[in-house]
Amino acid sequence: MPLFMSEKDLVQGSAAVGLLSGDMKTLFVYGNEANMMVATRSPGYHSKPHKHIPEQLNYVVEGELWIFIVDKAYHLKKGDFLRIPGNLLHWAWNRGSVPCTMVQAHAPVLAPESRAGTFGLFDDDEKPQIRKSPPSETLDIDLSEIERRAMAAVGVAV
Helix, strand or coil: CCCCCCHHHCCCEECCCCEEECCEEEEEEECCCCEEEEEEECCCCEECCEECCCEEEEEEEECEEEEEECCEEEEEECCCEEEECCCCCEEEECCCCCCEEEEEEEECEECHHHCCCEEECCCCCCCCCCCEECCCEECCCCCHHHHHHHHHCCCCCC
16 A cells, blocks of 8 residues: 555545435545545535544535534535534535535544545555544434524524
């Protein structure tokens, strides 16, 4: 495995959490301590609430996306950053008409075996010692009231 990989040589993956609607395409690379994922969410994408041990850093490259953390709503647009602390319930909803592309980083590594197309960036003579977490835990709960209250708190009607 090389330390370098071109996007064109990666295998595209998909969402590793449950979805209510839409889809997500991913490119996922990892090292010993963290992973990076480029995730493109379709219009109408709506994930089920989930949580995972790693903290998650997000940067919106294109489009916009609502991210909910517990009972708060964040409307992210191109150029915005957001941190999701580890083990907090969160989910995302693309209410727009165009895809949203985001770069996400997780530390420790978010269960690379839980999705297709992951690639470890390790030198040929390096023995990987990956500090990875278990896969995300998805919960089946009704989000409608939580989303309504969270979005109302920032002045948006659902």
